[in-house]
Amino acid sequence: xxSYETVFILTPVLSEDQAKEAVKKFESExxxxxxxxxxxxxxxxxxxxxxxxxxxxxxxFLFEFEAENNVVADMELLMKRDERVLRFLTVKMDADHLTxxxxxxxxxxxxxxxxx
Amino acid sequence: xxxxxxYLTPINIDIKKEKYCRFKKSGIKFVDYxxxxxLLKLLNEQGKLLPRRITxxxxxxxSRVNKAVKRARHLAILPYVGDMLK
Numbered sequence: 001x002x003s004y005e006t007v008f009i010l011t012p013v014l015s016e017d018q019a020k021e022a023v024k025k026f027e028s029e030x031x032x033x034x035x036x037x038x039x040x041x042x043x044x045x046x047x048x049x050x051x052x053x054x055x056x057x058x059x060x061f062l063f064e065f066e067a068e069n070n071v072v073a074d075m076e077l078l079m080k081r082d083e084r085v086l087r088f089l090t091v092k093m094d095a096d097h098l099t100x101x102x103x104x105x106x107x108x109x110x111x112x113x114x115x116x
Numbered sequence: 117x118x119x120x121x122x123y124l125t126p127i128n129i130d131i132k133k134e135k136y137c138r139f140k141k142s143g144i145k146f147v148d149y150x151x152x153x154x155l156l157k158l159l160n161e162q163g164k165l166l167p168r169r170i171t172x173x174x175x176x177x178x179s180r181v182n183k184a185v186k187r188a189r190h191l192a193i194l195p196y197v198g199d200m201l202k
Contacts, residue, residue, distance in 0.1 A: 007150065007191055009191065009192070048192035049189075049192045049193060049194055049195040049196075049198065050192055050195050050196065050198070052192060058192070060191075062150075087190070087191060087192065089187060089190055089191055091149075091187070096145040096146035097146050099145070099146070100145070100146040100148060104148075
């Protein structure tokens, strides 16, 4: 069970809840493949550094999950088929990456606490 | 006539500033491809990767930075070419 991190961009044409619904679909698909979703994050609408498919903004989402290796291929196939996804990138997380992601989550949690 | 060349200003051989690898010094183990403002420090104005002789990073971390920048470019977090700092 290796841990992976996926960042993907949804097309800005979607409304806010359509984007959320798409993310829920991916989350349920991954769970059905037998992956353990540890952390999912949304960076909201961000400006792209260069236009992709004639669009200059996009909804960024991040998934962190633990899965067998064939799960990644199935998920990516799914994302490739779905025309709402502009781009996706899955990265295997090694030890340093894991500790970094851990500390990053703590920092964001602390930031939320100070805000609230 | 002894040809002692007198310089107007004393030639100062530039003191060699000790270059260090910022990753070893600050103990950063992982270069994150998701936060652009850290990666921007290692790019020049056109968005190209700065060479090691300028930044002084060690080979191991330069290849990690290289991989992180390429991933960030794929995800449109960093431009492939562009005048970002100007």
